[in-house]
Amino acid sequence: MKTIVFGGAFAPPHREHVKMCESAMKELGAERLVLVPTYLPAHKTEHYLSFEDRCALVKIAFKDVCGEVVVDDVERRRGEDNYSYLVLPILKEKYGDIVYLIGSDSLEYFDKWKEPQRVATACKIAVCSREGYAGADEVVKLVGTKYGVENFIPLEHVGGDVSSSMIKTKLLLGEDADELPDGVNEYIKTHGLFDDYIEFVERLKSYQTDELFFHSKSVVKRAVEFNSKHILLQDYDKVFLAALLHDNAKQRKSLDGLNVPEDAVGTPVLHQFLGAEKARRDFGIEDEEILNAIRYHTTAKANMTMLEKLIYTADSLSDDRTYEPIPELRKIAIADFEKGFKAILKYTYDKIAERGTGMYPLTEDAYRYYILEDRD
């Protein structure tokens, strides 16, 4: 029986995973699908779902796929060293005629896999194109010259660009993710998964108008998107928390004896300083990197950390901001993060200068550092 083997973290499994497998089964005339959730005992951080939950979610997500569907826990049984070149022969022994399904984005880095030659000859490898990455035909041609083009089967299906970190973000914000197959959202809710920050989200909602709360969530999504898209390598939780809480004091202006610069009192930039202090007092945030990203999200400053730049940029380019020239600036930042950050800073500086409402000294510093001296 022709069998497709498809592995992944499935944290959580989404619609594109299902579509990719369904199309591959059709194209290759396969009758069985074996799903292999990865097992990484050393890697339990970042809201990583337990192996049991991931297996349960995979069963729900793939329940309507035509043919026999098996969830194989071979990786957990082995415990460690679950490299493809070791696992595929075991699956071949068990299921017979197997084809290993992967995305063209993974094949691009085939050279970096452990023992790629042994993977290439363990069984046939079907390759599915992914939107935004080089196509399957192209990558197979390239990788095939080294590892044997006859070992790969490029498929016609082009998978959509679904981001697992965006799905995770929506769930942590208490939203449903429509990228998830029927039943997955429900399982996540009834089992209390991804509820790590729900208390913060609810509290923030109680402090903010609907409009500001929507803005806060939009900034979280933009910051997460830029962090992955531009490979900024910022810690996911720090990005999430700094973006979520950046405007926590915007509609809570009482000083409460907190320590803020005197020259900021009575100005629009007060909420960044007060926001950092209230994030510490009311949300228990002790991490200075997070607090500083909140503290400078409006004025910017010279020599910012990547997290500070990320929150500053995401705040200006969130989806809820639609006025001119934001769409244009957003395009610049999507193409090149640093250019986008500087374009925002310049636009903001020029706007304040034109209005003549007074430039906060930190913004002057930032302008000199990043625009006049063109530093990174």
Ligand SMILES: [Fe+2]
């Ligand atoms: Fe703000």
Ligand SMILES: [Fe+2]
């Ligand atoms: Fe904001």
